[in-house]
Amino acid sequence: MRRSPVVSAKYVKLLVVGGGAGGLGAASKFARKLPRGSVAIVEPHEDHYYQPGFTLVGGGLMTLEANRRKQETLIPSNAEWIKNEVVLFTPTQNAVTLNGGEDIIYEYMIVAMGAHLRFDKIKGALEALETPGVCSNYSPFHVEKHYKEVMNFKEGNAIYTFPDAPIKCAGAPQKACYITDSILRKRGVRDKAHLIYATSLKRIFGVDSYIKPLEKVVEEKNIDVRTKRNLIEVDTSSKSATFQILDEDGIATEQTEKIEYSLLHIGPPCSAPKALRKSQFADRTGFMDVDDATLQSKRFPNVFGVGDCMNTPNAKTAASVSPQLKVLDENLSLVMQGKKPYMKYDGYASCPLVVSRHRAILAEFNPDGPLETTPFNQKRPSFWAYWLKRHFMPYLYWNGLIKGFWNGPATMRNFSRLVKSNSE
Template sequence: MSFTIEPTMKATSAVCAKHFKLLVVGGGAGGLGAASKFARKLPKGSVGIVEPHEDHYYQPGFTLVGGGLMTLEANRRKEAKLIPRDATWIQNEVVLFTPTQNALTLKGGEDLSYDYMVIAMGAHLRFDKIKGALEALETSGVCSNYSPFHVEKHFQEVLTFKGGNAIYTYPNAPIKCAGAPQKACYITDSILRKRGVRDDAKLIYATSLNRIFGPESYIEPLEKVACEKEIEVKTRRNLIEVDSNSKTAIFEVLDVDGAPTGDTESLEYSLLHIGPPCSAPKALRSSPFADKTGFMDVDGETLQSKRFPNVFGVGDCMNTPNAKTAASVSSHLKTIDKNLSQVMLGKKPKSKYDGYASCPLVVSRNSAILAEFNPEGPLETTPFNQKKPSRWAYFLKRHILPALYWNGLIKGYWNGPGTMRKFTRMFKSE
């Protein structure tokens, strides 16, 4: 396996070593952030990163790309340019974990070993779990902001939309960025109004949840937004099939506990945006690290594997109860920075992840609700009313957070807003 690194890079060769002090599996936000932190602490060549893809995307920007507010290219970088100095990029993918031997196997049969490992494999999009969805994505009217291959299509579909049902779905399964489907719906409303065709459209947000959004604190303001925009919210609806020939979306009706009732509902669509169910990557699902759901089984506070103490998790691949967002990764990194360092010194991990997650809910082309929370409730940072749509929250989403991601998070410098929150709470007004 070989790859090209520009002369200005100082990353080491991808084939120079078979054993690493620390092996990081995954080169997304969590993987790069973890590798960057420890590449600065450990001797040169001690850190390896297993990542097969050449392109790295700022996925939180996809909602804006799908709304014509950013370009896809602005959210893409070459992975080779992001690998931290003195780390080794193994451009391959893991097919087998053998943690009892502190080893893994790559596609092609090559084995790597490690003293410590961070698993940051993310969550995979599973359009294949919805009958007909993969085929439908290649037809007119069907798109998804979750995929770099279909996000630009969403904007084009909205620009050419002439009338009918525009349906946005949320699955009955784990999903990355749970607010993304309704954000896309709100932005579509703004575009259609600007085009003068909103009266010809019926916007529907169909969610498997029994309410518009998970964290309770933001339900009322989001219901108000949906009402003002005349968006019909269908709860307890899970998309199970797309018939692109008849342009029909079929939903199973769920009970209050999220279980199928046996009833279905079919809706014709002119535009269908699919929020795909997600799962852990295949190699992780079938590994000793996984729980019964397939996600990495970790201690929810220390982020340490429950079975293998020299292994930690970061990001969407874990079974922690937090929402799967890029913002969560910042607090994950803060936690493992301390805990993995302690384990490397032969000590017990003591730092605790606070469950932080954030979702800037864009509700128009220039305003947003800045939702910050953990499983217990709101965990807001600013002294302002974050439940009210505002231009400053949109400015943060559009301009500040991308810069913070590229220059802070993936370089291992941004550990989340926890310290800032302690300060601003002194000025918080309810």
């Protein structure tokens, strides 16, 4: 029988579970406003990665090292780093249990555990990643392999997949495909390659406004887009990928399609971490069940979520974290004062869709449609959008977002709209 955590536990006022973008950003905000020692971050990993940079690493446009920092250098000075992981949540007692059995009692908690890559949900995928020709930009352990595979590619099918499941950065698989096209053209072997983008969706992208620009990109690049395909198995002995065919409603049919590959880039399904999936916070999908607007747990008012671990309807991107942090800061502060949260997250997310080695479409949106910041045509591939992706956004991440200083582009967007309206 599990002992009562009340008896022998460590106490913290605010416990932050997870040291990714959301966890660090939230901890930084509250470490500045609460007394020293009030905030603790539970995070097991020593390395912190700027994951939006992985697409560029896989395309030979950045190094992995440029996207990595030591976690200890990022922890706010007024916060405590608990280098461990939560294996059990007991919210009825305001407690968590760490790997090893130690309990922590909290007054308030922010769950920022992110989404876990689930290559294990695709038969043979984990083993295949260790073989020639199979890679994924999603994993820091395999992202450098993608560029090597593209540089060594001679001929055949190069397949890029998008899963029938939640996924981090939904644009990443097709971005990798576009960059591969550019590299193969530069190497002079593009005519020997058949590029296939196999997606479980019934269209190329989930936001209507960006579909036509992206369809133009794939037409110009002669990329074979196959919709309603969900990767279910990788067979390294025959170097083949098997896809289940989905119907118009996204329901799996009994039909399958097997395609041989010379190069296979896997966009993995994602899920909430195991401890969260099994907790009282989770919904039926395993993600944290929060109010879409206030980010407060639907069952436990002293608990909030941030980032990819939540069941909010926004796209799971680093850009979505910034406006969430503003809402979280305001609403949790109100709850700490005994007041009701009122600030609402608008569902903003962004995905700079790199379409070549030096151009990008700057997609910004929420579940209702485009939510763009600049007065320029962001749907047109441009160098300035690529420059933002390559140079400005990494700087903003390391110096703004995870330090709790960047609350998203809403103010800039409002100013841009004002300028645009005055010029009309």
